[in-house]
Amino acid sequence: MKAHMIIDFTRIIGKKNPYFFGSFIEHVHRCVYPGIFDPTSDFADKDGMRKDVLEEIRKLKPGTIRWPGGNFSSWYQWKDGIGPKEKRLTKISYADDIIREENHQFGTDEYIKFCRKTLVEPYITVNAGCGTAKEAAEWVEYCNYNGNSFYANLRRENGSNTPFGVKFWEIGNEIYGDWQVGTKNAMQYCQVVNEFSKAMKRIDPTIKVVAVGMGKHDPDWDRTILSHCWEYIDGISVHIYIGRHGYFDSFGQVYTIRDHLKKMEDDIISLSEKKTSRRIGIALSEWGIWYRRGHKDALDEVYNLKDALVFASAMNLLLGFCNSLDFTHQSMLVNCLGLIRTKQYKIVRQTIYFPFLLFANETGDTVLAPLVLCETFSCKDYRYFPWPTFDVGKDNFQIDESRVPQMHNIQFLDVSATFNSKENHLCIIAVNRHPEQSISSSIELRNCQYKNLVTASVITGPDVYAENNFDKEAVGMETYQETLKNHLVWDFPPHSITMLKIPVEAKNE
Ligand code: AHR
Ligand code: AHR
Numbered sequence: 001m002k003a004h005m006i007i008d009f010t011r012i013i014g015k016k017n018p019y020f021f022g023s024f025i026e027h028v029h030r031c032v033y034p035g036i037f038d039p040t041s042d043f044a045d046k047d048g049m050r051k052d053v054l055e056e057i058r059k060l061k062p063g064t065i066r067w068p069g070g071n072f073s074s075w076y077q078w079k080d081g082i083g084p085k086e087k088r089l090t091k092i093s094y095a096d097d098i099i100r101e102e103n104h105q106f107g108t109d110e111y112i113k114f115c116r117k118t119l120v121e122p123y124i125t126v127n128a129g130c131g132t133a134k135e136a137a138e139w140v141e142y143c144n145y146n147g148n149s150f151y152a153n154l155r156r157e158n159g160s161n162t163p164f165g166v167k168f169w170e171i172g173n174e175i176y177g178d179w180q181v182g183t184k185n186a187m188q189y190c191q192v193v194n195e196f197s198k199a200m201k202r203i204d205p206t207i208k209v210v211a212v213g214m215g216k217h218d219p220d221w222d223r224t225i226l227s228h229c230w231e232y233i234d235g236i237s238v239h240i241y242i243g244r245h246g247y248f249d250s251f252g253q254v255y256t257i258r259d260h261l262k263k264m265e266d267d268i269i270s271l272s273e274k275k276t277s278r279r280i281g282i283a284l285s286e287w288g289i290w291y292r293r294g295h296k297d298a299l300d301e302v303y304n305l306k307d308a309l310v311f312a313s314a315m316n317l318l319l320g321f322c323n324s325l326d327f328t329h330q331s332m333l334v335n336c337l338g339l340i341r342t343k344q345y346k347i348v349r350q351t352i353y354f355p356f357l358l359f360a361n362e363t364g365d366t367v368l369a370p371l372v373l374c375e376t377f378s379c380k381d382y383r384y385f386p387w388p389t390f391d392v393g394k395d396n397f398q399i400d401e402s403r404v405p406q407m408h409n410i411q412f413l414d415v416s417a418t419f420n421s422k423e424n425h426l427c428i429i430a431v432n433r434h435p436e437q438s439i440s441s442s443i444e445l446r447n448c449q450y451k452n453l454v455t456a457s458v459i460t461g462p463d464v465y466a467e468n469n470f471d472k473e474a475v476g477m478e479t480y481q482e483t484l485k486n487h488l489v490w491d492f493p494p495h496s497i498t499m500l501k502i503p504v505e506a507k508n509e
Contacts, residue, residue, distance in 0.1 A: 001434065003374035003441035007417045007426065009448040009504075013367040016322035016418070019063030019121055019168075021315070021360040024286055024329040026070035027093070027102060028336060029298040035334030035342050036114065037106040042345065047113055048105070052347050056340050057118040057333065060353070061360045064123040064168060066285055066329045067111050071095045073173050074129025074181040078139050081107020082158055095181055096295060108142065109155075112164045121167060123327070125285075126200075128172025128192050128212075129182025137199035140169070144204040168327070170210040170237060170285060171196045176221055186224035193225065197232035210235035210283045210327075215260035219267060226271045226280065235281040235326055238264055242314065243291035243307065247464060248379035250310045251433055252407045254317055256383055257287070265324050281326035284318070288331040289352065299336035305475050305495055306464040308351035312431045312497045315359045316416035322367045330356060341470075348468050351475040354459040358477075358499045362427050362457075364420030370428070374413045374439065381407035413439050413492065419504070426450070428500040432492040435464050443488040443500075451503040452484040460496035 025031055034041065039048035057065075068076050075095035080088065081104040088104040106114075115122045124143075126136040142151040143164040152163070171193050175184050184192065193211045201207060211229055213236035214221045225236060240260050242253035261282065268280050289307045293299050303311075318328050330352075334340050339353040382404055414431040426448070432439050461475035468475055492498050 001375055001412065001437045001439045003372060003413045003439050004444070005373075005413075005415055005441050006371040006444045006446060007368060007428065008371075008446035009368065009419065010446070011369040013320055013369050014323040015365055016319065016363070016367055017063070017326045018365070019327060020322065020325070021062060021356065022064040022066065022120070022123065022327055022329045023060075023062040023333040023339070024066040024070070024331045025333050026336070027068055027072045027076070027106070028070060028096060028100070029300070030335040030342070031332050031338070032106050035338070035340075037110065047110065049114060049117065050342065053334060053340060053342060054117050056347065056349065057120075060339065060357055062120050062333070063360070064121045064327060064329070065115065065118070065333065066123045066125060066170070069095065069125060069173055070286070071173060071180060073125040073127055074175070076127050077131065078108055078127070078135070078142075080104045082109060082142070082154070097179065098295060108139070109158055109160065112143075112160070122164065123168040123170070123329075124166055125170040125173055126196065128175055128189075128196060129180055133192075133195040133199040136171070136196050137203050140166075140200045140203040140207065144207070167206070168208050168210070169200060170212070170283065172212050174239060175212050176214060176218070186221050187228070190225060190228035193229045194232045197229070208234040210237050210285065212236075213238050213264060215240065216263045219263055222264060222267050223271065226267055230271065230275045230278065230280065233280060235283045236264065236268070237283040237285040239286040240284065241286075241288055241290040241331075243289040243310065244382065245291070246380070247306055247435060248377055249382065250306060251313060251410060252379040252381050254310060254313045255381070255407065257314055258317055259383070261321050261325065265321070268324065282321070282324050283327040283329070284325060285327060285329050286331040287314070287328060288337050290337050300341070301337050302341075302467050302469070303351045304465045304467045305351050305461045308355055308459065308475060309431050309433055309464070309495060309497065311352045312355035312359075312429065313414045313433065315355060316414055316429060316431065319363065319367045319416045319418065320369075343470060346470045348470050349473060350468055351461070351466075354475065354477045355497050358429060358457060358459070358497070362499055362501060363416070363429070364418035364425070364427050366419040366421055368417040368419060370415045370417040372411055372413055372415050374411050374441070376409045376411050377433075378406055378408045379410065380404045413441060424504060426502045426504045428502070430492055430498050430500070432494060432496050432498070434494050436494050438494050439492045441490055441492060443490060445488065445504070448504045450488075453503065454482050454484055455501040456480055456482060457499040458493065458496055460493055464495045
């Protein structure tokens with residue numbers, strides 16, 4: 001199959017936030033314990049964290065890692081997780097429909113150490129379920145205050161003289177849902193947001209706070225929050241999980257993310273006309289591929305190559321929202337829906353690990369708008385997870401297939417292009433979504449001059465259902481360099497993700 005791609009350096013979408021590709025860890029199932037924190041492991045460092053896992057996270061380079069939840073944050077009392085470890089109490093978390101014994105061994109100080117070890121910025125979700133504005137402000141005081149106060153001194157006593165400087169805070173999690181501890185309606189939540197934000201920003205006016213939004217599911221919720229909290233917040237969040245079993249239908253799901261984000265953007269834009277010039281950004285504070293497992297199955301999804309192709313297509317799409325989207329937290333880093341899975345003596349990089357690695361490491365700061373001409377396919381347009389009422393494994397996941405509309409004209413070759421203005425290179429990430437055919441594409445670069453040494457990284461595997469397990473990684477990534485001839489033509493193998501890094505000089509900048 002043939003394709004043609006035009007990348008014009010004057011067609012700029014915008015600049016992406018340096019923290020754009022982030023991740024998420026939660027005290028559920030095997031994510032934090034023992035995926036990250038396991039003092040009994042042979043791989044544990046002096047702080048009880050698994051060195052092999054930390055090393056992979058450092059390679060992945062997420063911008064921020066959201067913690068401690070998720071649903072868990074609506075139950076979590078941060079003061080239970082600080083101070084001498086032997087004095088920390090084990091309490092029963094009823095944050096989920098599963099009873100968990102939380103031993104509080106991984107708390108704020110450990111999380112900050114984890115962020116320092118992995119070189120990521122902290123992003124904390126405060127308890128807006130059963131917690132108070134005062135407790136949230138005291139958490140900011142513990143983390144960020146440099147004066148002589150009780151919580152700042154407590155932090156010093158616990159070993160950290162220098163404030164942690166946590167910049168990003170989210171007020172609650174999915175607080176609209178009846179599965180959440182402390183469910184609230186939109187007006188109740190607005191009061192909470194304003195009170196929390198006021199208190200937290202009085203302690204540290206430099207922090208950025210994000211309120212819980214919903215996206216396409218309930219625009220009324222978003223409009224209510226935006227119109228009543230505009231002066232108090234810096235961002236609004238949305239959570240989206242996608243995925244299907246059918247090969248082509250899975251790709252249709254990517255456009256569900258587009259629809260959610262567009263809806264949210266529209267609401268922000270229309271309200272911003274009536275409000276001050278303050279900018280409100282979007283935090284996609286949980287997103288990922290989740291369709292096989294429910295909470296009760298420990299969310300232990302084993303991803304295949306098809307999921308990695310969908311994941312990469314979703315990340316290509318997210319780049320296009322860089323003007324409004326500040327954070328994208330892939331859910332989650334380890335074990336549950338994880339990029340990595342662990343068992344006592346082993347670690348496996350899931351198929352989706354590799355596209356995350358490419359996007360977080362290689363995409364540039366300036367997002368361009370490529371034009372692609374190629375053949376297309378059709379698939380079902382499931383629109384969105386029947387969520388928030390849905391739970392995988394329950395009957396309500398079944399929907400009347402005859403009512404699902406078709407979606408057409410989806411290109412086999414899915415492309416993003418970014419320019420790294422510091423290192424002067426173009427990064428093209430192309431997903432060949434054809435399960436069997438390679439695509440030979442000419443690449444026309446406009447308004448730039450390129451050098452002819454290309455670095456290519458290709459992610460693929462034997463077939464679209466190939467998975468990585470503890471014995472064998474069937475899906476992997478290969479990187480090599482190649483000198484180009486006069487014309488840029490690239491053969492993208494079937495069911496693959498290819499990153500091309502081309503040194504360029506942007507014209508007319
Ligand atoms: O476990 C994943 C859960 O999914 C998170 O706790 C919650 O925020 C979302 O519903
Ligand atoms: O097949 C992948 C690449 O496409 C080759 O390395 C290159 O020569 C071709 O254009």
